[in-house]
Amino acid sequence: MHIVIVGGGFGGLQAARALARRDVTVTVIDRRNHHVFQPLLYQVATAALSPGDIASPIRWILRRQRNVTVLLAAVVRIDAEGKRLHLADGGSLSYDYLIVAAGATHAYFGHDDWRASAPGLKTMEDALHIRRRILLAFETAERALQGIGSDEAGLLTFVVIGGGPTGVELAGALAEIARHTLKHDFRNIDPSRSRIVLIEGGPRLLASFDAAHGAFAERALARLGVTVQTHAMVTGVSTTGVTVRDASGTESQIPARTVLWAAGVAASPLGRAFPEHIDRAGRVRVNHDLTVPGHPDIFVVGDLATLNGPGGTPYPGVAQVAMQQGTHATRNILRSIDGAAMRPFRYRDYGNMATIGRAKAVADLGWIQLRGYIAWLAWLFIHLVKLIGFRNRLSVMLQWAWAYMSYQRNVRLITEEDPGA
Amino acid sequence: MHIVIVGGGFGGLQAARALARRDVTVTVIDRRNHHVFQPLLYQVATAALSPGDIASPIRWILRRQRNVTVLLAAVVRIDAEGKRLHLADGGSLSYDYLIVAAGATHAYFGHDDWRASAPGLKTMEDALHIRRRILLAFETAERALQGIGSDEAGLLTFVVIGGGPTGVELAGALAEIARHTLKHDFRNIDPSRSRIVLIEGGPRLLASFDAAHGAFAERALARLGVTVQTHAMVTGVSTTGVTVRDASGTESQIPARTVLWAAGVAASPLGRAFPEHIDRAGRVRVNHDLTVPGHPDIFVVGDLATLNGPGGTPYPGVAQVAMQQGTHATRNILRSIDGAAMRPFRYRDYGNMATIGRAKAVADLGWIQLRGYIAWLAWLFIHLVKLIGFRNRLSVMLQWAWAYMSYQRNVRLITEEDPGA
Numbered sequence: 001m002h003i004v005i006v007g008g009g010f011g012g013l014q015a016a017r018a019l020a021r022r023d024v025t026v027t028v029i030d031r032r033n034h035h036v037f038q039p040l041l042y043q044v045a046t047a048a049l050s051p052g053d054i055a056s057p058i059r060w061i062l063r064r065q066r067n068v069t070v071l072l073a074a075v076v077r078i079d080a081e082g083k084r085l086h087l088a089d090g091g092s093l094s095y096d097y098l099i100v101a102a103g104a105t106h107a108y109f110g111h112d113d114w115r116a117s118a119p120g121l122k123t124m125e126d127a128l129h130i131r132r133r134i135l136l137a138f139e140t141a142e143r144a145l146q147g148i149g150s151d152e153a154g155l156l157t158f159v160v161i162g163g164g165p166t167g168v169e170l171a172g173a174l175a176e177i178a179r180h181t182l183k184h185d186f187r188n189i190d191p192s193r194s195r196i197v198l199i200e201g202g203p204r205l206l207a208s209f210d211a212a213h214g215a216f217a218e219r220a221l222a223r224l225g226v227t228v229q230t231h232a233m234v235t236g237v238s239t240t241g242v243t244v245r246d247a248s249g250t251e252s253q254i255p256a257r258t259v260l261w262a263a264g265v266a267a268s269p270l271g272r273a274f275p276e277h278i279d280r281a282g283r284v285r286v287n288h289d290l291t292v293p294g295h296p297d298i299f300v301v302g303d304l305a306t307l308n309g310p311g312g313t314p315y316p317g318v319a320q321v322a323m324q325q326g327t328h329a330t331r332n333i334l335r336s337i338d339g340a341a342m343r344p345f346r347y348r349d350y351g352n353m354a355t356i357g358r359a360k361a362v363a364d365l366g367w368i369q370l371r372g373y374i375a376w377l378a379w380l381f382i383h384l385v386k387l388i389g390f391r392n393r394l395s396v397m398l399q400w401a402w403a404y405m406s407y408q409r410n411v412r413l414i415t416e417e418d419p420g421a
Numbered sequence: 422m423h424i425v426i427v428g429g430g431f432g433g434l435q436a437a438r439a440l441a442r443r444d445v446t447v448t449v450i451d452r453r454n455h456h457v458f459q460p461l462l463y464q465v466a467t468a469a470l471s472p473g474d475i476a477s478p479i480r481w482i483l484r485r486q487r488n489v490t491v492l493l494a495a496v497v498r499i500d501a502e503g504k505r506l507h508l509a510d511g512g513s514l515s516y517d518y519l520i521v522a523a524g525a526t527h528a529y530f531g532h533d534d535w536r537a538s539a540p541g542l543k544t545m546e547d548a549l550h551i552r553r554r555i556l557l558a559f560e561t562a563e564r565a566l567q568g569i570g571s572d573e574a575g576l577l578t579f580v581v582i583g584g585g586p587t588g589v590e591l592a593g594a595l596a597e598i599a600r601h602t603l604k605h606d607f608r609n610i611d612p613s614r615s616r617i618v619l620i621e622g623g624p625r626l627l628a629s630f631d632a633a634h635g636a637f638a639e640r641a642l643a644r645l646g647v648t649v650q651t652h653a654m655v656t657g658v659s660t661t662g663v664t665v666r667d668a669s670g671t672e673s674q675i676p677a678r679t680v681l682w683a684a685g686v687a688a689s690p691l692g693r694a695f696p697e698h699i700d701r702a703g704r705v706r707v708n709h710d711l712t713v714p715g716h717p718d719i720f721v722v723g724d725l726a727t728l729n730g731p732g733g734t735p736y737p738g739v740a741q742v743a744m745q746q747g748t749h750a751t752r753n754i755l756r757s758i759d760g761a762a763m764r765p766f767r768y769r770d771y772g773n774m775a776t777i778g779r780a781k782a783v784a785d786l787g788w789i790q791l792r793g794y795i796a797w798l799a800w801l802f803i804h805l806v807k808l809i810g811f812r813n814r815l816s817v818m819l820q821w822a823w824a825y826m827s828y829q830r831n832v833r834l835i836t837e838e839d840p841g842a
Contacts, residue, residue, distance in 0.1 A: 032835065033833070034833075034834045034835070051471065052834060053471070056833075060833065063605035063606045064605065070606075071563070071564060072557075072560040072563075125836055128836065136493075143512070185480045394819060395819065411473035412454070412478045412481065413454070413455045414454040414493075415546055
């Protein structure tokens with residue numbers, strides 16, 4: 001039996017691991033050679049960690065699992081009838097069972113022209129691009145504001161769009177960079193006078209958390225000097241700034257040279273293989289056993305899938321759901337091979353966390369709600385435990401300890417994106 | 422008095438530091454925001470260290486020196502008569518004294534068309550590009566050689582051109598990657614059967630070292646499985662391989678998909694400001710006080726300068742020479758400001774080292790010659806001490822300890838070079 005897994009993110013990797021020592025042949029296909037620990041991606045984007053600290057080669061992670069082959073390739077088409085995957089370079093691959101865990105990217109709600117001005121944060125390349133944008137903003141201001149001092153052009157204004165965990169974490173880290181990290185580094189500008197604006201369309205931050213957590217995050221960010229605007233719809237993004245419409249319908253302009261996108265998510269285009277089963281965001285509406293309706297040999301898990309939980313609300317697009325679905329899909333495949341009936345997926349929610357700048361966090365663990373320093377310690381502990389690879393854990397721990405003591409972020413490199421230029 | 426330093430490499434940085442607490446205004450200009458510890462660049466290229474481990478922002482290194490301003494900018498022209506530098510974006514800057522420490526890049530001996538097929542290693546971008554090429558070679562072979570097993574197309578052949586320290590270090594690291602690091606990672610190919618060829622035009626490796634060191638390096642590389650070809654002139658480089666002419670004049674073809682360039686060096690184009698004083702490699706022939714002939718206010722230091730030592734041979738293009746020249750130039754400037762006579766530069770040679778794969782090195786320290794494990798320990802110690810920043814030192818030490826115990830290289834990330842693509 002040949003099981004093909006598309007995607008080496010949380011869902012795909014968990015599925016591959018769950019098949020260790022089973023009598024099946026497994027192929028994992030990903031367009032990148034590395035698995036990224038996405039919850040810490042914002043720390044690469046804000047120069048606190050190196051890419052190598054939170055990413056590992058997928059074939060290295062699975063090297064001991066002799067029944068797994070890893071391929072670096074892009075899947076362009078799923079031929080569900082022929083049970084075959086077509087790859088970007090013309091090759092193809094047949095399967096007996098298929099697990100599609102291709103994830104999601106950021107979406108601009110139909111405004112794809114915003115993409116160039118407001119990069120999002122999903123891949124390692126995104127993180128390095130954002131890091132470059134943030135650091136270049138200060139360098140540009142240092143040269144342009146020499147002797148002027150005013151920031152009418154928004155050179156030192158940073159706008160983060162989206163008040164979920166990623167937006168809150170980015171805004172908090174930006175505040176720390178501006179107030180502490182760069183304190184002594186410039187001569188013409190005062191980085192601590194940077195303006196950081198966090199824009200959220202809904203009524204409060206961290207909508208997926210307990211309401212008290214959202215209020216706590218808003219107060220904590222305000223103390224860090226972040227301007228939080230809720231009930232604010234973004235109606236325009238350009239290289240010079242952001243246009244925002246408030247609850248009363250009044251539009252205003254925020255001049256800003258650096259805009260980061262932490263708002264919408266769109267599923268991988270691979271979902272379009274099942275056009276009659278995708279929702280507005282491109283996710284595949286799967287059966288309770290995680291198969292695609294009409295295709296008992298094809299499973300979709302993680303951010304590319306959508307499935308309602310017992311309460312009728314869809315499971316959130318978080319790592320925990322993807323991992324549990326990855327495991328569940330493989331169990332159903334093994335049951336199917338054995339001729340047994342598949343079982344419905346049930347999500348065990350272990351909770352939700354977000355950090356807010358330095359040494360503060362919120363944690364919604366179901367049985368307990370934590371806020372502040374203690375939540376941050378819990379966040380540290382859980383993220384260290386979940387990171388893959390002992391070396392990564394040790395390296396990240398060391399760098400966090402160093403950053404905590406020194407207020408420094410040492411991966412502040414601006415590297416060119418096209419070395420051929 | 423305004424002293425402008427062009428370049429934040431070893432020479433420029435050392436010059437800026439030597440001006441701490443002096444009553445002068447200093448501006449350091451560099452096209453990159455970071456200083457790179459070049460002796461460890463090959464470790465980034467071979468996935469052993471992260472970019473952030475061996476690079477630090479120039480303005481961070483100099484943050485406590487209140488008389489120094491750091492500018493991220495490219496100098497396009499030196500107006501020696503008007504005492505003014507012109508920058509790429511149209512700005513300009515006047516100076517009283519100028520120290521040009523703009524360094525060198527790789528040269529292809531008039532064969533610039535080889536550049537695309539045989540990347541060189543001078544900048545961080547170069548290192549990331551080479552890392553990508555090396556890792557992609559194995560990925561491509563894993564897909565292409567599925568079920569074939571032969572390597573007629575040179576998919577698993579790596580050619581390193583140039584038998585100096587960089588070439589020896591790259592070839593040794595490639596051997597370690599192929600024989601140890603990737604041992605368990607592939608299913609279709611056997612990375613340990615990769616072919617690694619080191620090509621040197623001269624009669625022996627490590628020409629700038631004691632002859633016994635060259636012979637030791639050749640034996641050590643052979644034991645690692647590297648094919649060393651001396652007296653071999655490269656006459657052609659393409660995407661499919663390298664053409665080599667041996668001592669007898671016979672040409673042969675080495676099929677290879679991955680070719681790395683560690684041979685020629687060309688000085689920064691800024692030297693062309695003094696056309697009557699540059700040599701064939703574009704270096705500026707400076708006076709013994711390090712000034713440019715006819716320009717007592719302009720100093721050139723490091724790889725961009727050429728100057729004969731007492732024996733009549735030019736000082737080598739190494740970090741030690743650049744650093745000592747940087748310090749010497751600032752001393753001469755301070756003497757000139759005080760109305761005193763400038764003094765000639767004298768090089769104190771503390772020695773020369775190169776590693777050969779894992780746990781082996783050669784060290785030519787003048788008063789003592791070391792080879793093997795003890796030389797490697799000396800190499801480790803000296804490079805850790807010379808690295809800038811406590812965090813970097815600790816991080817590198819940790820990663821080396823980990824790599825030594827595990828044979829692993831954990832920064833094996835293939836990141837796209839153009840995230841917009």
